[in-house]
Amino acid sequence: MNRRSRWIYGLIIALLVVSIIWIIPAYKRNRAEKEGKKLFLTPVCQKIYGISINLSKALEKAEWIDAGMSCATVYLNELADVFCGGFSCGYPEYADETNLEMSAAVAHVQEELMSVYSKQTDGIPLTDEDYYFLRELEVAFNDLCNSLSNDDGSINKKAFDDEYVAEVFRDFKDAVIILKAP
Numbered sequence: 001m002n003r004r005s006r007w008i009y010g011l012i013i014a015l016l017v018v019s020i021i022w023i024i025p026a027y028k029r030n031r032a033e034k035e036g037k038k039l040f041l042t043p044v045c046q047k048i049y050g051i052s053i054n055l056s057k058a059l060e061k062a063e064w065i066d067a068g069m070s071c072a073t074v075y076l077n078e079l080a081d082v083f084c085g086g087f088s089c090g091y092p093e094y095a096d097e098t099n100l101e102m103s104a105a106v107a108h109v110q111e112e113l114m115s116v117y118s119k120q121t122d123g124i125p126l127t128d129e130d131y132y133f134l135r136e137l138e139v140a141f142n143d144l145c146n147s148l149s150n151d152d153g154s155i156n157k158k159a160f161d162d163e164y165v166a167e168v169f170r171d172f173k174d175a176v177i178i179l180k181a182p
Contacts, residue, residue, distance in 0.1 A: 001167055002105045023123070034160055035078075037159070038160075041148060041159055044079070047075045047076075047078050047079040047082070048075075048145045048148065049145050049153075050072070051072045051075045051076055051079065052138060052145050054069070054071040054075065055069075055072050055134055055139050055140075056074035057070060058072065058136055059135060059138060061132065065126070066121070069116070069117045070117070073113060073114065076106065077108055080103075080107065080110060083103045083106055089137075091171070093094050101169060101173045102172075105169075105176050105177060108175050109176050112133065112137075116134065129130050137176065140175040140176050143172070144168065144172045147159075147168040148165075148168060164168055
């Protein structure tokens with residue numbers, strides 16, 4: 001091997017070492033970010049699913065309406081706590097805007113659902129408008145759940161993308177903010 005070949009091989013080895021030194025921290029950072037998103041999305045998806053399934057059960061049979069709405073309210077309160085605590089877990093680029101939108105949407109849903117639930121617990125018969133509201137609310141939460149998770153309950157791969165999650169939450173807010181309990 002001549003001197004020029006050694007210099008080229010040395011340069012190649014140096015570039016490989018620098019590349020490896022640069023790649024390892026980037027890989028660790030990406031892995032930690034994805035884990036943060038997973039730790040955030042897993043309970044959020046479970047709460048959203050809990051709301052959706054309990055509203056569905058409440059609408060399925062008249063004798064289940066009290067229990068279904070009660071459980072949906074509990075899950076909704078837990079979801080509100082998540083967004084009041086901050087949305088920054090792994091989504092730094094969209095955290096403030098999305099957190100405010102979801103906090104507003106969840107607070108609106110809490111207020112409207114509580115007005116219907118209060119009628120139910122006070123023994124006032126629910127009207128067709130009340131049932132319509134509950135159906136639309138169930139559809140909105142079901143759509144949100146389907147956007148963030150797969151059929152088997154695992155997190156949708158798209159949900160690890162900041163823009164996608166911000167868009168899904170914005171769509172949810174737009175769907176529920178117009179819902180008004182009669």
